[in-house]
Amino acid sequence: MRNNLWNILKKELRELFRDKKSLAMMLVIPIFIPLLVIGMSAFFEMQANIDIEEYNKIGFSYELSEEERVIADEINIEVITGTEEELKQKFNENEINLYITKDGNKYIINKDGSETSTYATSLMESFFNIYKQYLQQNYLQENNVDPNEAINIITIEENMIEEDYFFAEYIKNYAFLFIVMAIAVSATYPATDTTAGERERGTLETLLTFPIKNKDIIIGKFLGVTVSSIITGILSLILAIIALIIAQNSFTIYEGIDIMYDPITIIFAIAVIVIYSFFVSGLCISIASTSKTFKEAQSALTPLTFISFFPGMIVFMMGINATPLLSVIPFLNFTVVFTDVSNGIINFLNIFLMFASTIIYIIIIFAYIIKQYKSEKILFVK
Numbered sequence: 001m002r003n004n005l006w007n008i009l010k011k012e013l014r015e016l017f018r019d020k021k022s023l024a025m026m027l028v029i030p031i032f033i034p035l036l037v038i039g040m041s042a043f044f045e046m047q048a049n050i051d052i053e054e055y056n057k058i059g060f061s062y063e064l065s066e067e068e069r070v071i072a073d074e075i076n077i078e079v080i081t082g083t084e085e086e087l088k089q090k091f092n093e094n095e096i097n098l099y100i101t102k103d104g105n106k107y108i109i110n111k112d113g114s115e116t117s118t119y120a121t122s123l124m125e126s127f128f129n130i131y132k133q134y135l136q137q138n139y140l141q142e143n144n145v146d147p148n149e150a151i152n153i154i155t156i157e158e159n160m161i162e163e164d165y166f167f168a169e170y171i172k173n174y175a176f177l178f179i180v181m182a183i184a185v186s187a188t189y190p191a192t193d194t195t196a197g198e199r200e201r202g203t204l205e206t207l208l209t210f211p212i213k214n215k216d217i218i219i220g221k222f223l224g225v226t227v228s229s230i231i232t233g234i235l236s237l238i239l240a241i242i243a244l245i246i247a248q249n250s251f252t253i254y255e256g257i258d259i260m261y262d263p264i265t266i267i268f269a270i271a272v273i274v275i276y277s278f279f280v281s282g283l284c285i286s287i288a289s290t291s292k293t294f295k296e297a298q299s300a301l302t303p304l305t306f307i308s309f310f311p312g313m314i315v316f317m318m319g320i321n322a323t324p325l326l327s328v329i330p331f332l333n334f335t336v337v338f339t340d341v342s343n344g345i346i347n348f349l350n351i352f353l354m355f356a357s358t359i360i361y362i363i364i365i366f367a368y369i370i371k372q373y374k375s376e377k378i379l380f381v382k
Helices: 001-016 020-048 066-074 084-092 115-142 147-151 167-202 203-206 213-252 265-289 295-318 332-342 348-373
Strands: 059-061 077-082 100-103 106-110
Touching: 001 020, 020 167, 059 084, 059 115, 066 115, 066 203, 066 295, 084 100, 084 106, 100 115, 106 115, 106 167, 106 348, 167 213, 167 265, 167 295, 213 265, 213 348, 265 295, 265 332, 265 348, 295 332, 332 348
Parallel strands: 059 077, 059 100
Antiparallel strands: 100 106
């Protein structure tokens, strides 16, 4: 049995490494991981260092006081005055980034959802906070109250926690999401070729005439696809680490911040890569085995690529932490638990539930594949 299984596995690996498309899926896809890390870092750098002149043209439909003009000058606001109709026209023609109208003591920021308008809004919020503080101080002084005692009744100090630094957290978690997706993409082609592809070429029927148990054939094919997925995952992780090192030394947004995965996170990532490779490889084989042709199997497996990425991305974007329930939901569990571990949150219950539930899913999938291969209708469908 062991010899037969080993022979099947060697056959699958030999075909895998001889096939250019399989090699491309296994080795080329991970190259996109460092491109992602470097590209997103460059984008963040550009956003963080955007020139204020790109969003400081502000329209005012009223006459500014002397103090307002001083504040505007101090924070580099380019003041453009005019009637509300004139400012609205200039705004529509992109001559100003937003405009302010006034109704008594109420100031209205007129804007749209563009990126420059968002930056301009933040600039105006700073303007009004400074101006409001100036008015409060004057009011308190006129009423014989020490402004420092009233306005500074509490003190607020910001402390940048390294693990919660936005850019660092964002780039590390997105790198992992793409590693997961790379594994899924890598598994689709060999799983399709070793099932629907062999059936279409007629080689599967020939293989079944040999004195080899169907179980050995199934395990050999399953392990072959899994090995391909693990190689892709490990290579992707290595390239992600290299890319993070390059990004750390190349972009000013990471100055003073350690964006590298710590040793515990790397070990955990390797464990996730291995078990996820078993899971997704089995899933790919079970889906591809029910397809009549190679093309049909590829079409059936295409949604799996998106399923492997987008649920985790949504959870990450919403900032959802791992819970016992999420730790047993396929695809979501890998992302939420890894995000927690990457942020220094080690919850052994969630980690156990993630691995235990995934092992159960693998067993169920494997049992389903065995059932498929015992059915002549599945094996010889044309």
